Amino acid sequence: MSITGNIIYRRDSAGKVEAPDGALLMADGARAVDSGLTVDEIAGQSARIETLENTPYEIEIFAVVGTRTGSVAVPAGAVIAREQYSWGQDCIIVTVDAEGQPQAEAAENVAGDIVTGVLGADGSYTLSDDPAFYPVAVVYQIRTTGAFLNQVPLDAVLGLDPVRIVDTVDSDRPDLAASANSVRVAHAAAVTAQGDIDSHSGQGDDAHGGIVASTDPRLSNARTPTNHAASHAAGQGDAITPVAIGAAAAGHNHDAAYDTKGAAAGVQSNLTAHTEQTTAAHGGIVASNDPRLSNARNPTLHAASHGSGGGDPVTPAAIGAVANNDPRLSDARAPTVHSHIITDLPSILGKLGETADGRPLWNGMYWPTGRFNSSDPVNLVLANSEVSGGDWRYVDNGFNEIDPPSKEFFDNHPVWGQIEDVIIDEQHMVRIPNAFCAVQPVPTGLFAGKPVWRLSATEQLGLTRHSAFWWGGNPLNQFWFGKYAASLSGGKLQSLPGVMPAVSRTIVQFSADAEARNVGGVTGFMQNSYHQNSAIQFLYLLENATMDSQAKTGRGRVDTSSAALVDAPDVAQAAYRGIIGLWGNVWRWAVGMQIEAGRVWVWGSNQQLIDTGHTIPNLAAAWRYPKTFATGAGTGFDLGHGFLAAANQAALAGATCQDGHYFTTGTARVLLLGGPWAYGSLPGLWCALGSIDATYAHSLFGSRLAKV
Known part of the structure; x- marks a missing residue:
């Protein structure tokens, strides 16, 4: 008999393995059917399994993340290989495409600096800065062995060949080249080895020489025992006593052992008879818990005791009355409404009148009625800029507060009521009619000094044609705005439903x-x-009457990891009067504004850029939220026609505008509006990004068609 490893065996005359009774006996007591293999053959198979399972592998994988700190997955049986990249970096941070796949492009912050990362052994990561756009991919390496290859998710592996994060590297970016050239992945060899292990592991006991693994559950699992009740009977080898199972011995008898005369039964009979007797039979005694001792009952007549001279008097105040000498019963007071004969009625009537369009006059002056007429400007005051979304109040032309206009008012107004869908050159467009507007301080009254936004269908004192209704130096009666985010077909920008938005083009290309x-x-x-x-x-x-478009209208597509069709259900939440997807899904380039070191230039009536003299506050200070807005006009421009921040803050709570603004100190910066699919609460109708130049293209950047 010989022993090898954990197997006890013996050889027959031909050198074959044979157990004492025809079965191989494992060291832990398990047995397997004899396969007829020699010991050398068995040892060879075991060595091959051990080699495959212990072979080390180093694999490069990635995880898509949307925050500056967090954690990435560490597959079972694996450890993170740290400091594998240039300058001892633990990982590389790269951009992702619209499907969430890593791209051959390092992630950068808004200033154009490369974003790096630190990766802990437990998978926790910290980025050096917020990238200009989330999400991004964290690329890192793990070490594992063949036994755990099946724990590595294939869709997280970057490739089967050695990976280059950046295929073509600019000559002025040796850091990216060094980072890329440091990445090596042995995944192809890992797949081959895993296949060998899977093929070998899938064979039955016979192919393994009748040997089972020491971890085979059949060696230790619970199972139903064979029938063995007889072994627990009295006098047997594994007897169970009555006490052990809570039973009495077979000869146990209470009557014979403890109450030989039956006295207990007699006592119980006497107690029962005594309990059933009446109160009188008990000598007039009742139990202490008899309900008659404490139950509620009607008192006997006793009103006299509560009178003024009684033993238990009740005061008027105690019963909600007043004394008969209370002065309120006889004092003088203002009379109820009643009529008088008016002797000067002709004089009063002479002061009443009305305007040509039916509005009332008193003594020759307009008398506010508490509502708008369609010919009046609609006036909205920012009463409090310390409230999230702003505290807005409607006022009449005398700047007295009035009730908010109804939906029917706007639906029938000559401006709002004429916003309509049209088809032009087979494109889905929305017509926006001309309007005259201004932002002015309230001159007097409750809201004196507060800014009031005013809009009218007709030109009125203090109101000017909105800057959108000028083209080539000529006034416009309307413009048309794309109903959907722009798509591209045949080299032409279009506005059609049921398609993906066009992205990854510069503002110049979109124009x-x-x-x-x-x-x-x-x-x-x-x-x-x-x-x-x-x-x-x-x-x-x-x-x-709010600047919180997400709360008022709908959140839109702002909480996902990719773009969607231009009319997808969540995209369509961000809609206003027929225009779909005004925020979320993808950013949209917008021409007609340029920022030079924070100083704003806008189109004039001839589409030439004019210096407004206004500088955005708190440049390069991350995302900001406007509280108040720039006003004032110059030759060819009116700041009050737009919504550029005069003051802003870092906190969302308490900001008038609930949409984020981001502007930097760079030159020749152009404008993106709305916000994309992964920015959460930042996007909205007023969301603006002014940190990108006109040469930049990205998978988050789209556009929208318009027409004059």
């Missing part, structure tokens, strides 16, 4: 795509502008 529609007699198509978006924002504010 060329829009103007490509102007052929065959078609004219006026353009990329949407800052002024056109400002006009839509102005209309939305006066109708809804």
Whole structure:
């Protein structure tokens, strides 16, 4: 008999393995059917299994993240291989495409600096800065063995060949080249080894020489015992006593052993008879818990005892009455409403009158009625800029507060009521009619000094044509805005439902795509502008009296990991009067504004850039939320037609505008509006990004068609 490893065996005359009774006996007592293999063959198979399972592998995987700190997955049986990249970095941070796949592009912050990461052994990570756009991918390496290859998720592995994070590296970015060249993945060999292990592991006991693994559950699992009740009977080898199972011995008898005369039964009979006797039989005694000792009952007549001279008097105040000498019963007071004969009625009637359009006059002056007429400007005051979304109040032309106008008022108004869907050159567009507007301080009254936003369908004193309704130096009666985010077909920008938005193009390319529609007699198509978006924002504010578009209208597609169709259900939540997807899903470029070191230039009436002299506050201080807004006008521009911050704050709570603004000190910065699919509470109708130049393209950046 010989012993090898944990197997006890013996050889027959031919050198074959044989157990004493025809079965192999494991060291832990398990047995397996003899396969007829030699010991050398068995040892060879065991060595191959051990080699495959212990082979080390180093694999590069990635995780898509949306926050600056968090954790990534560490597969079972694996450890994170730290400091595997240039300069001892634990990981590389790269951008992802619309499907969430890593791209050959390092993630950068808004200043253009590369974002790096620190990765802990437990998978916790910290990014050096917020990237300009979330989400991003954390690329890192793990070490494991063949026994645990099946724990590595294949969809998180970057590739089967050695990976290069950046295929083509600019000559001025040796850091990326070094990082990329440091990455090696042995995944192809890992897959081959895993296949060998899976193939071998899948064979039955016979192919393994009748040997089972020491971890085979059949060696230790619970199972139903064979029938053995007889072994627990009295006098047997494993007897159970009556006491052990809570039973009495077979000869146990209470009557014979403890109450030989039956006295207990007699006592019980006497007690029962005594209990059933009446109170009288007990000598007039009742039990202490008899309900008659404490139950509620009607008192005997005793009103006299509560009178003024009684033993238990009740005061008028105690019963809600007043004394008969209370002065309120006889004092003088203002009379109830009653009529008098008016002797000077002709004089009063002479002071009443009305205007030509039916509004009342008193003594020759307009008398507010508490509502708007369609010919009046709609006036909305920012009464408190310390409230989230703003505290807004409607006022009449005398700046007295009135009730908010009804939906029917706006639906029938000559501006709001004329916003309508149209088809132009087979494109789905929304018509926005001309309007005159202004932002002015309230001159007098309760809201004196507060800013009031005013809009009218007709030109009135103090109101000017909105900047969106000028083109080539000429006034416009309307413009048309794309109903859907822009898509691209045949080199032309379009506005159609049921398609994915066009992305990854610069603002210059999108303008060329829009103007490509102007052929065959078609004219006026353009990329949407800052002024056109400002006009839509102005209309939305006066109708809804809030700058929290997510709370008022719908959250939109802002909590996902990819873009969707331009009319997907969550995209369609962010809609206003027929325009779909005004925030969320993808950013939209908007022409007609440029920021130079924070100083704002906007289009004039001829689409030439004009220096407004206004500088955005708190530049390069991360996301900010506007509290008040720039006003004032100059030659060819009016700041009050837009919503540029005059003051802003870092906190969302208490900000007038609940949409984030981000502007930097760089030069030639252009404008993005609305916000994308992964930014949560930041996107909204007023969300603005002014930190990107006109040469930049990204999978988050789209556009929208417009027409004049």
